Amino acid sequence: MSTATPTAATHKDYRYAPVSFWRRYVFSTDHKIIGVQFLFSSLLFFIVGGLIALLMRTQLAWPWQEIPVLGQYIYGSTGNILSPEGYPALVTMHGTIMIFFFIIPVLSGAFGNFLIPLMVGAQDMAFPRLNMLSYWFMVPAFLVMIFGFFVEGGTAAAGWTSYVPLSALPDMVPGSGMGQTMWIISLLLVGTASTMGAINYITTIVMLRAKGMHMFRLPMTIWALFITAILVLLATPVLTSALLLLLFDRTIGTTFFLPEGGGNPLMWQHLFWFYSHPAVYIMILPAMGMASDIISCFARKPLFGYKPMVFSIMAIAGLGFIVWGHHMFQSGMNPVLGITFMTSTMMIALPSAIKTFNWLGTLWQGQIHLTAPMLNALAFVSTFVIGGLSGVFAAATPVDIFLHDTYWIVGHIHYVLFGGSLFGVFGAIQYWFPKMFGRMMNETWGKVHFILTFVSFNLVFFPMFILGAYGMPRRIADPYNYTFLSNLQGTNQFMTISAYVLALSQVILFVNFFVSLYRGRKAADNPWQANTLEWTTTSPPPLENFHALPVVYRGPYEYSSPEVEEDWLPQNRELVPAPAD
């Protein structure tokens, strides 16, 4: 992490005696350093999860082929070929790593940590040491999950959802042994870290706002992170209790989820989805917030419908707690419940549509600057619409009978998580990079990365809807065993080649990121001419963020205001005479 803030150490306004390298960059209590720690570790896991996805795609395009050159390193013990029990393990680890070690930590951990104190005008989180502890619960979680690859039987193979009985009976499949136990312990640690983070974020946002920063003057990013933290706070403990019960089933012989002892396997699904459906919003809401800020800034217009946007986030989060059963329509759950869950799920389309219309309303007649962050934010909006609408199809019980567990669902989740959250993350990285590191990322390469990613993303994931409609199931290693699917191999090969292009495109982002870290143009304090408080301090900010604590006079979206000549009006700029609220 020594590369994280190269100029912070030399900053003149350093108010405290220099501390050792370890205290400053490794065991730091500074929210900015902790945010960057989360950013680097989650990007590392993005690479791991992405490489696993490529192995899956390779198998689906050319099943059971020897992998040239690399095969001996990856599948050395099984003759350089993927083993049949290896495929479910790949599926499991791709999902687990991308969700628990990439998307959630990069949104709440990296951007939540870095942005919350800066954007609310605080000097740090409410509990800096708890914040540090939260990151240091993630590190053993990372290690335990990686360690799972090397135990007997290999890593967990019951899917990221870890349905019982696969996950509860240690001798079910090779990965059900020690690997599954490691998986559970790792997730318990992640859950603890998330809960600590959530307590810190909520407290900071509620208690440490700068003078004049009313709740309805908070940037949308902060609103989204706030509601997300509430979801984390209330949903994660339920997963923790379910994971502990599962652990007891595996280790001390209880039978909570095992029918042979009177337990109920469906109960695992209920408890798991009671967490994991809100978790879907934990994975998308912060991206929505950040995209809102980016879009408003580069359209040079106030965000259209600020309060409806806030209430929509609340509505999505609230409804998110009562829709978990839509993952279980085919599980044998009481069908009457299916109707309730279908109705509540479809209601989520309303606040989501309000948000989409408001993004479009923000763009309408704006002076749109197509910078790299803006392009990614626009991609977020457009792919989120496809992802969201495909979700409405899957929410309808009659349609879901056909679509359940097919590639349609895989397409849906990737349009939301890759198309939505990940484009949001790409935009956010490039938008806040100058504030994080004091240098600009290369704009041209940012656009090249965007175009290649956007095109290849659609080429990989859109055909999944078609495959799903054909009935191709998810999570099987060789669909061509079934005659009716054998003609789908060509499409799968096309998707796999597109996936290679998609992966290579990310190399551009990483090279751009690391080269800019050292060689990028020096960033001004406010390179995007934005209004929110983080841009009123230096890039990167000094140890306690602000040279003087800011006072806030207005909301965050006063672009093109008639009150000033410039087309931006920072939240902390006092106009004389002071304008009415």
Next chain:
Amino acid sequence: MTHTTAAEHHHTTPVWEGIKTVKFAIWLFLASEIMFFAGLIVAYISIRYSDPNWLLASELLSVPLVALNTFILIFSSVTMVLAFDSAEQGDLQKSRYLLLATAILGIVFLSIQGFEWSDLMHEGIQASTNLFGSTFYTLTGFHGAHVAIGVIWVLSVTAKAFRGGYAEDHLGIELAGLYWHFVDLVWIILFTIIYLI
């Protein structure tokens, strides 16, 4: 080092007057604890009502003894409230002994529960024997662990009080009290659903 400064600097201009940052965070922590126990309790109810031949706790365990134990825990909440109240009134000496009484009552509760556990194990019911055992040991075990943490917390507050702490600021007593009352409240629910109905 920054860790003590952030909150203190803001104490001069708190947004919510009168509510301390730490107290707010404890309430959030308790909210997450509620959800944790909710998960366990829902699992218990769902398992219990899908089994028509469910063994009733009253057939295996002494309900009067547990009722006494429940009374002890509720009484410890009373001593906790009185300890905080005495500190607010400025009677620190009384507050110290009430805190000590709270911790001792917590230890008595745990001892009686330990006795109950060993009794049940002697009857041949382990966590792996049947779902009654699984749910009983899980629910009371997690609650007991919370009481144990509470006892350690209250004891550390007591020690600080005996060394002359909390003369000005009683927040430390109040925070331990919030947690203590929460653990007490969880027990009242567990007592009802495991032993009474």
